[in-house]
Amino acid sequence: MLEDEPLNGFTGFARKGKAQFQYSRAAEQAAQEARTEFGEEFLSSIPATDRRWAWVEISLDAIRHNTIQAKQRLRAGVRLMAVVKADAYGHGAVECAKTALSSGADNVGVATVDEAVQLRDAGVTVPILVLSEPPEEAVPLLLAKRITPTVFSPEFALAYGELADLHGMKAPFHLAVNTGMNRIGVRAEDVIEFERQVNFHRALVHEGTFTHFATADSGDTIDFNMQVRRFVDALGALQAAGIDPGIVHAANSAALFRFPDVHFNMARLGIALYGYHPCEQTRGAVDLRPAMAVKARITAAKTVPMSEGVSYGLHYRSPGSVKICTVPIGYADGLNRALSGQVDFILNGQYMRQVGTICMDQCMFEVDLRSFGTRERLDPQVGDVVTIVGRDGNAETTITDMARFLRTIDYEVACNFSLRLPRVFV
Ligand SMILES: *Cc1c(COP(=O)(O)O)cnc(C)c1O
Numbered sequence: 001m002l003e004d005e006p007l008n009g010f011t012g013f014a015r016k017g018k019a020q021f022q023y024s025r026a027a028e029q030a031a032q033e034a035r036t037e038f039g040e041e042f043l044s045s046i047p048a049t050d051r052r053w054a055w056v057e058i059s060l061d062a063i064r065h066n067t068i069q070a071k072q073r074l075r076a077g078v079r080l081m082a083v084v085k086a087d088a089y090g091h092g093a094v095e096c097a098k099t100a101l102s103s104g105a106d107n108v109g110v111a112t113v114d115e116a117v118q119l120r121d122a123g124v125t126v127p128i129l130v131l132s133e134p135p136e137e138a139v140p141l142l143l144a145k146r147i148t149p150t151v152f153s154p155e156f157a158l159a160y161g162e163l164a165d166l167h168g169m170k171a172p173f174h175l176a177v178n179t180g181m182n183r184i185g186v187r188a189e190d191v192i193e194f195e196r197q198v199n200f201h202r203a204l205v206h207e208g209t210f211t212h213f214a215t216a217d218s219g220d221t222i223d224f225n226m227q228v229r230r231f232v233d234a235l236g237a238l239q240a241a242g243i244d245p246g247i248v249h250a251a252n253s254a255a256l257f258r259f260p261d262v263h264f265n266m267a268r269l270g271i272a273l274y275g276y277h278p279c280e281q282t283r284g285a286v287d288l289r290p291a292m293a294v295k296a297r298i299t300a301a302k303t304v305p306m307s308e309g310v311s312y313g314l315h316y317r318s319p320g321s322v323k324i325c326t327v328p329i330g331y332a333d334g335l336n337r338a339l340s341g342q343v344d345f346i347l348n349g350q351y352m353r354q355v356g357t358i359c360m361d362q363c364m365f366e367v368d369l370r371s372f373g374t375r376e377r378l379d380p381q382v383g384d385v386v387t388i389v390g391r392d393g394n395a396e397t398t399i400t401d402m403a404r405f406l407r408t409i410d411y412e413v414a415c416n417f418s419l420r421l422p423r424v425f426v
Contacts, residue, residue: 049422052328052422053296053298053327053383054294054297054333054421055294056417056423057295057390057425058095058291058292058423058426059293060096060426062275062289062290063100063273064100064103065289066269066272066275066289067100067103067273069272069287070253070256070269070272071105073256073260074263078264078265079106079107079247079267080104080267080269081106081107081129081267081268081269082101082109082269083109083110083131083269083270084100084108084109085110085111085112086111086418087115088273089274089415090292090414090416090417090418091274091414092425093115093118093119094118095425096274096291101124106266107126107127107129108126108128110128110131113134113141116128116147117147120146127148129150130147130148130149130150133149133150133151134156136156136159139163142160143171148208149173150173150174150184151176151198152175152176152184152194154198157198157204161198161202162201164203165201165202170203171204172205172207173206174207174209174210174246175210175245176210177191177209177210177211177231179211179226179227179228179231179234181211181212181213181214181227183212188211188230188233189234191234192238195238195241199243206244207246207247208245208246208247208248208249208266209234209235209247209248211227213254216252216254216259217254217278217281218279219280224255228250228261235248247266248264248266249266249268251267252268252270252271252278253271253282254282255267256269256272257278257282258279258281270411271410272286272288274290274292274414275288275289275292276288276290276399276410276411277410290390290399292390292414293387294335294387294388294421295387295388295390296385296386297384297385298382298383299327299382301324301380301381302323303322303323304323304324306318306319310324310355310356310364311355311356311357311363313357315341315356315357316355321370322366323366323367323378323380324355324364324366325347325364325380326362326363326364327345327362327363327364327365327386328361329362329363329388330360330361330362331360332419332420333421334415334417334419334420335358335363336402336406337357338405339354339402339405340357340363341353341354341356343401344395345386345387345397346390346392346393346395346396347365347380347386347392348384348392349392350375350378350393351395351397352365352386354366389402
C-alpha cells in the first residue's frame with residue numbers, strides 16, 4: 001500500500017518492515033457525519049435480509065396447523081403445553097408461543113429461566129413452566145415474573161417457598177418424578193418422602209406432577225410401559241397420602257400421538273409443533289407440516305475453468321460447463337460442515353449439488369450450464385433466491401434428510417439454524 005494514501009480512512013505504512021494501520025480522526029469524523037446524515041433510525045431500519053442474503057423463514061400457518069393436529073388428539077379438558085425451549089427449537093420462541101396459544105395450546109414450557117423471562121416480557125400471560133429446577137439464586141425472578149419452576153430437591157423447594165412467603169406470595173411448582181430416564185426428578189418410590197420434607201410449607205403449592213419418557217419414540221415399549229407403571233404408582237401414593245398431584249402430565253410429542261393412555265391432564269408438544277416427526281411410528285399417522293425453510297441469495301456466480309478447485313482443500317474440481325455460485329451461509333449458521341458435498345440446494349425448482357467444503361459463513365453450489373432433456377439452459381444470477389431447506393416447485397430438501405445423513409435427530413438440525421440467521425415469519 002502507498003504511504004499516506006488513506007482508503008476509507010485506513011492509512012497503511014511500512015515501518016521496520018511491519019505494516020501498520022490506523023484509522024484517521026478525519027475518517028471517524030466523516031463516519032459520524034454520515035450517521036447523522038442517514039439517521040440512526042434509518043440505519044437500523046435496513047432489513048436483516050438486506051444486510052445479509054441468508055435467512056430462515058418460519059411459517060406460522062404450519063405452527064397453527066400442527067397445534068391443531070395435536071389438540072385434536074386430546075380429550076376435551078386435557079391441556080396442551082407448547083414446548084418452546086431453545087428459541088422454539090430454532091423457530092422463534094415469542095412468535096411460535098403466541099401462534100400456538102391462539103391455535104389451541106393452553107400454556108408453554110421452556111428449559112431456562114431466561115427463556116421464560118423473554119416470553120413474559122414479550123407479553124405472554126399464560127402459565128410458563130421451566131422444565132427443570134433452576135438455581136436457587138433465580139427464585140426472585142420466578143416470583144417477580146410469575147414463572148413456575150420444576151422442583152425435585154427439598155432445598156430448592158424450601159428456598160422458593162421461603163422467599164415467596166416473605167413477600168406474601170404463593171410458590172406454585174410442578175414436581176418432577178424420575179420414573180426411569182434418570183435425568184431429573186424425585187425417584188418414583190421417594191415422592192412421599194419428598195412431600196414430607198416440603199409440604200408443611202404454607203407458601204408452596206403443588207400445582208402439577210410430571211415425568212418424562214426416555215423411549216416414547218421407540219418401537220419397543222417395554223421400558224416405556226415400565227415408566228408409565230412407576231408414574232401411576234407414584235400418583236397413587238400421593239393420592240393415598242392425601243396429596244393432590246395437581247396437573248398430571250407425561251407425554252412428549254411421540255407419546256401424545258402414539259399413546260392416548262398417557263395424556264393424563266396435559267401433554268407437552270415439542271418437535272411436532274414445528275412439523276417434524278418424533279419417530280417413524282408417527283409418520284403417516286399424523287399430518288405435520290415443517291415450519292422452517294432456510295433461504296439465501298446468490299452473492300457470486302462465475303464459470304470456473306475445468307479442473308480448477310473450489311473452496312478449502314480444493315476437494316471439488318470443476319468439470320467445466322458449470323457455474324459455481326456462492327451463497328452467504330455456512331457452518332456458523334447451522335449448515336453442518338459434515339454435509340459438504342452431500343446435499344442439494346434448490347434453484348428455480350431444480351436440485352443443485354452443493355460442492356466444495358462448507359465454510360464458516362459461505363458455501364458454493366454447482367449449476368450445470370448444459371441443456372439436456374427438456375431442461376432449459378440455466379443462467380444463475382447474483383441475487384437469485386436459493387432454497388437450502390424447504391420446498392421450491394416440485395423439489396424439496398428437508399431437515400429430516402440432513403439429520404439422517406448427520407446421524408442425529410431433526411431437533412438438533414433445526415436448533416442449529418438459529419445460530420446466526422435472521423428469521424422471517426411468513
Ligand atoms: C423437550 C421436552 C419436551 C418436548 O419433547 P418433544 O419430543 O420435542 O415433543 C417435553 N417434555 C420435556 C420435559 C422436555 O424436556
